[in-house]
Amino acid sequence: MLAGGIVVAAILLFVGTGGSVMQSIVQTIIGLGGGPDKVLAAAMILNIALILFGWRRYEDLNREIRERTEAEQRARYLADTDPLTGFLNRRALLAQGQRMIAEATGERRHVALFLLDLDHFKTVNDIHGHAAGDRVLQVAAERISQILPPTATKARLGGDEFVAMLPFEPVARAEIDALAAALVTALEDSVAHDAQQIRIGASLGIALATDASITMETMVRQADIAMYHCKDEGRNRHCWFQAGMEMAVQIRNQIETGIRDGMPRGEFIPYFEPQVDIASGRLLGFEMLMRWESPEYGLIPPERFIPVAEESGLIGELSLRVVRDAMEIAKGWDPSIVLAVNISPQQLKDPWFSQKLTKLLVETGFPANQLEVEITESSLFENLPLVRSIVTSLKNQGVSLSLDDFGTGYSSLSHLRALPFDRIKIDRSFIAAMRGSPDAQAIVVAIVRLGESLAMPITAEGVEDEATAIELTRLGCSKGQGWYYGRAASAADTARLLADRGLLRESARPQTPPPVGDEEQLRKTA
Incomplete structure (x- = not known):
């Protein structure tokens, strides 16, 4: 001036x-x-x-x-602003979102908060690199912007979590559902990067503000709880927050904490389910199943804690700990008895998995030719070249490979051609339905014939009665497991079973407690 x-x-x-x-x-x-x-x-x-x-x-x-x-x-x-996507960051979202809630509720409108998490995003970084991860985040942001109206406030909280907020009329809740479904559908499409098609998905939680008393922190937490509920329900979907979900999240957090604390204390132990020759009843091996001996809750089955371990990224360490214990136990078995171990799909995303398993074989001294690795078909879809490298490395060490849950996927034949499997396992759902469903029986027959043509023996899971065992024998299925042959048992019970059949090395035989009154004689002998 x-x-x-x-x-x-x-x-x-x-x-x-x-x-x-x-x-x-x-x-x-x-x-x-x-x-x-x-x-x-x-x-x-x-x-x-x-x-x-x-x-x-x-x-x-x-x-x-x-x-x-x-x-x-x-x-x-x-x-x-988040520099990668151009969306608001967490700090700006909390400030602007609170103003939106106050203005919208003052006009008798509601506010919906979407919290969207990309499924398996960590795998993208691990397998394809961080440049690919950044590309996926940018494409996700572009798709979110294309679907949401211009009035929506969009933010990236960090990592692979996105938030969107938009006011709406109370009678227009169906439109919010439609937007959420459209977002989930759009993010199912693959992302092109360096001549690769990276498949992603999304789980979306929705929180609702109907008055100005709710805070942004509360809305984000509620949407986060609803989002994790979606993941538990199978991912690639959207869910509205409900009060009961909070208790489920608290339980999940308790389980995760229990896993972290229980691993170094040795609370996770192997159980063994018998696998037998269906025609003769001869014991051929055991499938290792994991159990959690919690000092607070007792024996916990795997379906309660395995999904939490996979989601939290703990499954790799947890599985290898229990496999090591199983190998130490199985060293005392007769060489004809095979130890079968299940591998989580998450572990097959680790490029170093075959080296880690080989290291366990060397450290425990367990023979590689007595180990059978079971791989579920669903774990092969995402990165077949990496899985081929892992299974080829294990095969070169002398480990046998089994394709588990065969028939539940959609690329079974291509996987049998692409990977060096030694055995096929028919999913228990087909075995359970076989007696009452001609279609299920036809599928079992087709799989058995396929195994014969490829020189791959067939294992049937879920054999629960004599009639099923007889029918499987007639069809030509060689190996079976299920309650009819014996439930999963502890290491001690398994050792007694093997000792009764003469299939336990002398050094591994369970010690019979001395008769009452012979303690003094034992002390003199010692």
Whole structure:
């Protein structure tokens, strides 16, 4: 303002003096005068210089103000925005979201908060690299922006979690459901990166604000709880928060904490389910199943804690700990008895898994040819080249490979051709339905015939009665397991079973407790 005032004053002074000076100059040129007054001429020149200097200073100051304003706006943008996606960050979301809740509820409207988590995103970084992970996040943000209305507030909380907020009329809840379903569907499409198609999915939780008393922190927590409920229900879906979900999350957190605390204390132990020759009843091996001996809750079955271990990323460490214990126990078995272990799909995403399992074989001294690794078909869909590398490495060590839950996937034949499997396991759902369903029986027959043509023996899971065993024998199924042959048992009970059949090494035989009254004689002998 000061520079502008100086320029204006100089211009007015120039107008006042310039007229007289210019008139004198013109009169001198035509021979009517003796030239302009030197004082006035000097004043006019000074005015011109002052105008030029003042104008330039005025422009410099304006430019500095513009640059400072742009810098402040840029700093504010960087402080409020996620640089990868262009969405708001957590801090800005909490501030803007609270204002949205107050304004919307004041107008008798509701606010929906979407919390969207990309399924298996950690696997994308582990397998394809962080550049691929960044590309997936950017594409996800683009798809979210395309589907949501421009009025929606969008944010990335961090990692692979996105939040969107939008006000709506109370009668338009169905539209919110439609938007949520559209988001989940859009994120099921694969993402192209470096000639690869990366498959992603999303689980979406929705929290609702109906009055201004609810805080942003509460809404985010409720949506997060609903999102984890979606993951428990099978992923690739959306769920509204309900009060009962909070208790489920607390239980899940207790289980996760129990797993973390229980692993170093040795609370997770192997159980062994018999596998027999169906025709003769001869014992061929055992499938290792995991149990949790909790000092607080007792013996916990795997379906209670395995999903939590997989979601929390603990399954790799947990599985290898129990497999090590199983190998130490199985070293005492007869060489004809095979130990079969299930491998989680999450473990097959680890490029170093075959080396880790080979290390266990070396450290425990367990023979590789007595180990059978069971791989579920569903774990093969995401990265077949990596799985091929892992199973080929295990095969080279002498480990046998079994394709578990055969028939439940949609690429079974291609997997049998692509990977060096030694055995096929028919899913228990087909065995259970076989007697009452001609279709299920036809599937079992087809799988058995396929195994014969590929020289791959067949194992049937879930054999629970004699009639099923007889029918499987007639169909040509060689190996079976299930309650009819014996339930999963502890290491001690398994050792007694093997000892009764003469299939236990002498050093591993269970010690028979001395008769009552012989303690003194034993002490003398010692």
